Amino acid sequence: LLTESQRDRIDVVLVSPRNPLNIGAVARAMANFGFSHLTVAAPYAPNWREARSAIGAPDLLLNAKDTPSLADAVAESTFIAGTGTLTHRKPDQPVISLPNLAPILARQLVNNGRIALVFGSEKHGLTREDLSHCHALIQIPTDDRQPSMNLGQAVAVCLYEVASRTSLNDDTTPPACLTIQEPARPAPRTTSAMLDLLAGVIEQTMAAAAYSPRGMQPANQHDLRVLLRRLAPSALDARRMLGLFRRILWRLDSSHKRPAERPK
């Protein structure tokens, strides 16, 4: 079972939830399974903190974080897992079936990892854009004929699995296809904010280098975010890459501004 310190490093993030009663139900399920960090990104209704459905968890709702975007919500996280079903799309991220999640999360919690479990809105779940902030997609194994779950129930099922199965002492080794972001030597983990910073500098570099037509930039931006999460650089590696691209960018910009210094 999870220790207090491990639970303390797992955030539940809701993206644009619409119904305050569902947000309250999420808070209740979190309290049921011993989790306390809720973040609501870009909420739809303003009055969600008063949801009566948060039975036994009004404080959790009052202390929840409220961020303008998913990027802000997961900025401090080192491993971000979106949730959903696979009916309508083929995601860019590795897919983990919920019953296989425990050993993966346990490894991500080592070395002060901080995990975000991200849930989409009731209307359409996580978008492709939302998923580009995620390292993996957790698939809840629902029936093909009725895959869409109620938000509060989806959160309850995921937290039950995480709370009752995750264990650092779990010596079951997951299949090779499921081992993601696992450095041979433990290295400091990279926050999402750091990856976003790196992606931003790389994008500027691409633009400065006229890497691709302006029309392609949103697609590149998406692919880049997905790529960085797939690569999963350590914090040190990310800082190195950032230094490199800043240097390149500075050179590109200055060469642009001072054509005399452009290399021949």
Add this chain to the structure above:
Amino acid sequence: LLTESQRDRIDVVLVSPRNPLNIGAVARAMANFGFSHLTVAAPYAPNWREARSAIGAPDLLLNAKDTPSLADAVAESTFIAGTGTLTHRKPDQPVISLPNLAPILARQLVNNGRIALVFGSEKHGLTREDLSHCHALIQIPTDDRQPSMNLGQAVAVCLYEVASRTSLNDDTTPPACLTIQEPARPAPRTTSAMLDLLAGVIEQTMAAAAYSPRGMQPANQHDLRVLLRRLAPSALDARRMLGLFRRILWRLDSSHKRPAERPK
């Protein structure tokens, strides 16, 4: 994973649910995990079949069974598991932690077993009387500080566990304390209705034999139901016991009516 035939032999039973929205949420979770047999015992509100929360599952709600009591709801079942937490009481039944349930259910499904998963009302969960109809209590491992779950979320968590973990091919042997009602040779399973019939005849026999004061009869009734489920007689054994007690009862009654024939 469960086969269609196995899913078809698992009933979800709600005892006196109060809020139709919760009943609808239960139906939705059942559809999500591929279950279709819902029974509502002694419902509180009359209009529950129209619950709007049964998204993707209106037919399931329309086809649900409606019984006056829990005994009627589980009459055809051969293994009945109540659900709840253990905060306030020590149950008479064996307790199974939800994460350990799968191999037990798999064995109960062999040989045409029919399983009922029973959930209590939102107000107070299953009563001691309700539990006396159960062979075991499934404990959802919730946090001690906030053990009480929303009904729809509790059902979702249990069905997720059953649907994604139960497998007849699962060769993990449960710990000895968890192996209940497992005959060495497979014998036809006993329905709850048969056990109730047997209990009724035994009670009459006890009364006819003036076994205990009238004031003790409710307590005896409860203990007897619990005892029969703990013993878990096969259908054949139950029929034998029934025959025996009917015979004893007939003798007691006739000896009472015809004092001349009473043995000296």
